[in-house]
Amino acid sequence: MATTRETETGDVGSALAGALPDADRFRWLLGLVVPAALVVVWHLLVATGVFAAHQLPQPLRVVETLYGMAATGELWGHIAITLQRVFFGTLLGVSVGIVLGTVTGLYGLAEDLLDPLLQSLKNIPSLAWVPLFLLWFGIGEGAKVLLIAVGAFFPVYLNLSTGIGNVSEDLIEVAEVYDLGRFESLRRVVFPAAVPSLLVGIRGGVGLAWMFVVAAELIAASQGIGFLMSDGRVLARPDIIVGSILLFAFFGNLSDLAVKEVEKRAVDW
Amino acid sequence: MPSTGEASKRDPAEATLGSEDPAADPALAVRGLTKRYGDTVALDEVDLAIDGGEFVAVVGPSGCGKSTLLRVLTGLEERFEGRAAVDGVDVRDGGSDAVGMVFQEPRLLAWADVRENIAVGLPADVDPDDPAARDRVDGLIEAVGLDGFAESRPGELSGGMAQRVSLARGLAYEPEVLLLDEPFSALDQLTKYEQQDNLLDVWRERGATVALVTHDVEEAAYLADRVVVLGGQPGTVETVVDVEADRPRERTDEALLAARREITDALGV
Numbered sequence: 001m002a003t004t005r006e007t008e009t010g011d012v013g014s015a016l017a018g019a020l021p022d023a024d025r026f027r028w029l030l031g032l033v034v035p036a037a038l039v040v041v042w043h044l045l046v047a048t049g050v051f052a053a054h055q056l057p058q059p060l061r062v063v064e065t066l067y068g069m070a071a072t073g074e075l076w077g078h079i080a081i082t083l084q085r086v087f088f089g090t091l092l093g094v095s096v097g098i099v100l101g102t103v104t105g106l107y108g109l110a111e112d113l114l115d116p117l118l119q120s121l122k123n124i125p126s127l128a129w130v131p132l133f134l135l136w137f138g139i140g141e142g143a144k145v146l147l148i149a150v151g152a153f154f155p156v157y158l159n160l161s162t163g164i165g166n167v168s169e170d171l172i173e174v175a176e177v178y179d180l181g182r183f184e185s186l187r188r189v190v191f192p193a194a195v196p197s198l199l200v201g202i203r204g205g206v207g208l209a210w211m212f213v214v215a216a217e218l219i220a221a222s223q224g225i226g227f228l229m230s231d232g233r234v235l236a237r238p239d240i241i242v243g244s245i246l247l248f249a250f251f252g253n254l255s256d257l258a259v260k261e262v263e264k265r266a267v268d269w
Numbered sequence: 270m271p272s273t274g275e276a277s278k279r280d281p282a283e284a285t286l287g288s289e290d291p292a293a294d295p296a297l298a299v300r301g302l303t304k305r306y307g308d309t310v311a312l313d314e315v316d317l318a319i320d321g322g323e324f325v326a327v328v329g330p331s332g333c334g335k336s337t338l339l340r341v342l343t344g345l346e347e348r349f350e351g352r353a354a355v356d357g358v359d360v361r362d363g364g365s366d367a368v369g370m371v372f373q374e375p376r377l378l379a380w381a382d383v384r385e386n387i388a389v390g391l392p393a394d395v396d397p398d399d400p401a402a403r404d405r406v407d408g409l410i411e412a413v414g415l416d417g418f419a420e421s422r423p424g425e426l427s428g429g430m431a432q433r434v435s436l437a438r439g440l441a442y443e444p445e446v447l448l449l450d451e452p453f454s455a456l457d458q459l460t461k462y463e464q465q466d467n468l469l470d471v472w473r474e475r476g477a478t479v480a481l482v483t484h485d486v487e488e489a490a491y492l493a494d495r496v497v498v499l500g501g502q503p504g505t506v507e508t509v510v511d512v513e514a515d516r517p518r519e520r521t522d523e524a525l526l527a528a529r530r531e532i533t534d535a536l537g538v
Contacts, residue, residue: 170372170374170376171376171378173345173372173376174372174376174389175389176343176344176345177343177344177345177365177368177369177370178369178389178390178438178442179366179392179393180389180393181393184393188378188381188389189378192378192380192381193378193380195380267380269379269380269422269423269424
């Protein structure tokens, strides 16, 4: 019975798709229905006084605040500096992750030496690094970029190292039988085989970079979206706090989509 | 009639052509080869000599060590007892460089197209981007019946097509000794016949030494000059059957039928 119904729905679905060829193209819009409904509920809850406006602003108020800050140009400086930190931090973390991931993936000795240490370091929460980094590098850009790099490093390192280590033995034997030599077998077999793992790592790394930038900016910054947030708390401006959260959500999603797109193009087999 | 199972058990090497004439250095010489995996003995005191330009098939029940024998000869197994040499050079001292291998599974690079996959087999001193090398690869693509699929990725190919890519890769290597591990097992009957004849053409043109592992008695008799029957567990040489039929052979040749009967008897079926 259930099967029959499923088949029928399937048929109806494909028939509809035949009649309306564009129907599938707008399916992604369905994902916006629930968020839109939540915004409406949010508005109603604040408008009817369930939440006090000084604790949770109305959605429109948040938009107004962001728009106002964008109009005066204040907002762009914060966004730019945060993006810059995330960019350089990710760049640094991913680079070091690629180097150490490759070395430990290829050489058993390097893995034995480094992996236990790195595995335990990865379990240290991001905030725990902040005081030490401040002490070492001051409150300048260096400390923040390094903190973000720490965040971006671990997923890249872990995924790439296991990715290289787990390249199918079958393929390595092929490289051996056909005498590709060390360099060629890395270039043609091992590294391409590890690219999917690397991209999974980079995606995780970018995600953690956003987490770590909040940690860095909340505690020691005079600019940036994270600073805007803590400033909003000091000024008792929930609209600024919620606005900053939305900005993080926006840029976090944007960067994730970008990496996902790269992944889709690079790993297309 | 080369020998009975009894005789070959006493001294199987006596049954092989290569050892009858000590002056002729066999292209492939195996003496007293014993290979253990832990407590399991995969091959026990195997002797085998294959002359240059000879086509030898190795048949035997599953688990008799057929594939292990090929793995030793390709240099993929470093530890074994006894001697295995190609043109007088031990396979552990670079003798395996002259050996090409077509694995039982296609073992293709998923991210590379058919052309790149075949080019993996090109000898190390050949630049795959060189026009002559390209022509050679294209010729192989045609020979294995994959015209029009040069740019396809392995994921777009059927199992039989993938196996033919793997075969073409082995042929690209132009080895002195070509080892094939059940290369036609995934092909439909018609394609199998085509590819068997294609292999015979290549063998005749290049004068290569070929050792083919198969469980297909008909295939062994049709292709080979001699059929080595491995038996038991651990694998030992049961007998060696000479296939007397003239080439080019008819698949229905009486001599082939006789050889098939002899092989089947030796297998104890």
